[in-house]
Amino acid sequence: MKQFDPGSMIQDFLVFGEFGDVNPSITDSSTFTFMSPEKMEELFDHEIEGCFLYSRHWNPINKYLSDALARMEDSESAIVTSSGMSAISSTIFQICSSGDEIIASRTIYGGTYALLKNFLPKLGINVKFVNITDLEAVKSAITPKTKIIYTESMSNPLLEIADIPELSFISKSNNLKLVVDNTFSPMIISPIILGADVVVYSLTKFANGTSDCVAGAVCSTNEFIHELTDINSGASMLLGPVLDSYRAASILKNLHSLHIRMKKHSENGIYLATEIEKLGFNVFYPGLISHRQHNLMNELMNEGFGYGGMLAVDAGTSQNADKLMFKMQENHVGYLAVSLGFYKTLFSSPGHSTSSEIPKEEQIAMGLSDGLVRISVGLDNNIHTSFERIVKSMEETGLLEKVHH
Numbered sequence: 001m002k003q004f005d006p007g008s009m010i011q012d013f014l015v016f017g018e019f020g021d022v023n024p025s026i027t028d029s030s031t032f033t034f035m036s037p038e039k040m041e042e043l044f045d046h047e048i049e050g051c052f053l054y055s056r057h058w059n060p061i062n063k064y065l066s067d068a069l070a071r072m073e074d075s076e077s078a079i080v081t082s083s084g085m086s087a088i089s090s091t092i093f094q095i096c097s098s099g100d101e102i103i104a105s106r107t108i109y110g111g112t113y114a115l116l117k118n119f120l121p122k123l124g125i126n127v128k129f130v131n132i133t134d135l136e137a138v139k140s141a142i143t144p145k146t147k148i149i150y151t152e153s154m155s156n157p158l159l160e161i162a163d164i165p166e167l168s169f170i171s172k173s174n175n176l177k178l179v180v181d182n183t184f185s186p187m188i189i190s191p192i193i194l195g196a197d198v199v200v201y202s203l204t205k206f207a208n209g210t211s212d213c214v215a216g217a218v219c220s221t222n223e224f225i226h227e228l229t230d231i232n233s234g235a236s237m238l239l240g241p242v243l244d245s246y247r248a249a250s251i252l253k254n255l256h257s258l259h260i261r262m263k264k265h266s267e268n269g270i271y272l273a274t275e276i277e278k279l280g281f282n283v284f285y286p287g288l289i290s291h292r293q294h295n296l297m298n299e300l301m302n303e304g305f306g307y308g309g310m311l312a313v314d315a316g317t318s319q320n321a322d323k324l325m326f327k328m329q330e331n332h333v334g335y336l337a338v339s340l341g342f343y344k345t346l347f348s349s350p351g352h353s354t355s356s357e358i359p360k361e362e363q364i365a366m367g368l369s370d371g372l373v374r375i376s377v378g379l380d381n382n383i384h385t386s387f388e389r390i391v392k393s394m395e396e397t398g399l400l401e402k403v404h405h
């Protein structure tokens, strides 16, 4: 386990608003005044600390949120974006040009998978999907055209753990950039500390935690964030995925309780995973001894935040999964909804989207079943009651009886 404490890093993040406000003022301007034309010219030439030009480039509240995230990740710098997808696409467009290649984990969020598989080839960027836990497969996919190794720290939907230090070694030895999506495990895993070059986030999920907006972030070196925001060539400046400043202000406030929320998500997550496994179901959760990368997870995780709030349960068939989720909603376990990291429990069936590349035998060997129910465990005060409601739902759908035969 690592001793790094992202919670204390956020705790130490203290900014004063315009009038000493305890929450920094929300930037309510798209543009900023200059006291002299020379200063404006200078800012066009290079960024000046504390000086703002135009809100799509930078504005004070977005800068505060970015700085807080950089602290949390222990990266030199960060920039917030209007969505997780724009954080991912800006990063890729900044690094890759036509003719380049990316090596990507084959078990990633469906939207990222679709971007990489369907969209990037239109721009001449080709992607090889690999089993990211097979380091030999990663190495043999590298060619002189490769620019990026792309992975999620905890994969979707089986919660496989990427060996970030090993992937970092491979990428550094080949002059590549290791880009890690840490959306499922903020505070729990610190990819920059483990050797990643760029960390991307969908802030829409745990980081914000209230499912009231869509937002993203890129954390990396000063150099890379400068490249992204360059007035003449930066993807985040020129493609324009700016985060609205009202949203940046509300996410910053929520970020200050993230350490408490992650601990509670994890406490509830391990309880449900353990109890559901005891019923005889195949459960995927990195905190379970039965999880394939349980030991690796123990090595990589920061101490004190647990194993996270995401788990997957195999209900056998997609029909069983549908019936179970319907009953779980009826019995007030939570909501049948996509997304994750909310204070309420959310569940959905990951379906086939990102699994289509994986040969059927491998899908079976991995435990990637059509009947998977992905659960994002909420901040329930009484998780025992939630478990009883899940059991009731399993009984009402006849699943409990089936699993015992």
Ligand code: PLP
Binding pocket: 083, 084, 085, 086, 109, 111, 112, 152, 156, 181, 183, 184, 201, 202, 203, 204, 214, 215, 216, 339
């Ligand atoms: N990365 C992961 C792991 C996700 O789960 C998601 C969305 O579900 C995204 C990225 C995309 O983020 P957004 O919806 O904020 O664009």
